[in-house]
Amino acid sequence: MRGLTFLLLAGIASCENTSPPANIGILLFPGFQPLDVIGPLDVFNALSIQRYIHTFFVSPTSTPVPFGAYTLPWFTPTGNFSSELEGSFIPSYTFDNIPPMDILIIPGGIGTRAPSPRLDETIKFVRDVYPKLGYLMTVCTGSGIAARAGVLDGKKATTNKLSWAQTIAHGPKVKWVAEARWVKDGNIWSSSGVSAGIDVAVAFVAEIYSEAAAVKATNMLEYERHTNATDDPFAILYGLTNEKNSTNQG
């Protein structure tokens, strides 16, 4: 009985922990889409002037992580040329030394398509860390990594509309929502492609911190946010509808 009381109290304490999240890790892997990382990051950057915020990059190793898809040994460009996007982000922490982390953000990009076993350690990290997180946020095809980790099973989520079929194949048990700029299910916030990462981060700030904080952040970024999560012109553009393309609904 004492054990049960303790568990109940621990549960209540956990649910009633209303201090807003401050520590935000962003996952890096070779070939990430840079705007998927920096869009949400700069929303939290703008928030960091209003309250204490700690953002950092996490990766399996401390090696700088290149974003250019053309550097990936397994990637074949579609054209008869190979562009060069030089640049790497330096991980702040590796999987075995991450500091307190309330939110994990998973970006998308060509790198999410890396053949096994290249992303196995990263997928395992997401699976293992998810129960300890306050929130998980995915941008673009980053939802494919979360799906492969199993953490989206039974949950509603969305993803990039151009890579829709390819990404949802990673999560047959996920309730994929086709017409959505972003989707919230429990503590998981997922967004559509690339620039939608800015909108999901702003929506998150509005709900979890305050509407005033979100407005102040977007005014600073001179960003006209999308306020309607289900208004998705890119679903229409790529011929996706809830009726035809959403999965496991109802």
Next chain:
Amino acid sequence: MRGLTFLLLAGIASCENTSPPANIGILLFPGFQPLDVIGPLDVFNALSIQRYIHTFFVSPTSTPVPFGAYTLPWFTPTGNFSSELEGSFIPSYTFDNIPPMDILIIPGGIGTRAPSPRLDETIKFVRDVYPKLGYLMTVCTGSGIAARAGVLDGKKATTNKLSWAQTIAHGPKVKWVAEARWVKDGNIWSSSGVSAGIDVAVAFVAEIYSEAAAVKATNMLEYERHTNATDDPFAILYGLTNEKNSTNQG
């Protein structure tokens, strides 16, 4: 006479070089605004699938460049707390070994406010390299660096609306335009704050490459671009008008 002919021919050759720009350098300095860098970069990233594009970061030294304003020794946060934004971008090239560069992009950020002599070398680089460029693009308060380099003198330009007064003070001879999402004058394209960098880059791609290339890029980024350079809700928000705040016009 032979000398004059050579000069004329050289001039014509230079003017008639109509091959679109391919090589894009982005300037880094401590405390740059990350979205000012990555917004335009990801527009060119999307373009890089359509044609050969080479992007790279440039800085005075090869030392990784941190974006977090809180790391700047001269910066005092306004609140009674100091957030932590961990992360650095690695310069691809230093000022003395840059590869061919058709476009230079100058981002803004708290770092543009660094007291002299911290940015002197960077400002000198902009002054020296401008005559060799096809195009110069500034984002946000990056126009303050271009102004200090003198390259905006007599030209129309815009900048961040929240930091308007502080930034235009760097360019008393610049024709500052208050109501503008972005401004083009000759080969200089300047944008308003942070996220406006995406719009100026898209407008640039539409004009210099093609409208079709711009549409393809924004569809990939799932970005609803601003198509009207003079529609500036943030000028209105911050109480700026052409009549009151634009300078050296007419």
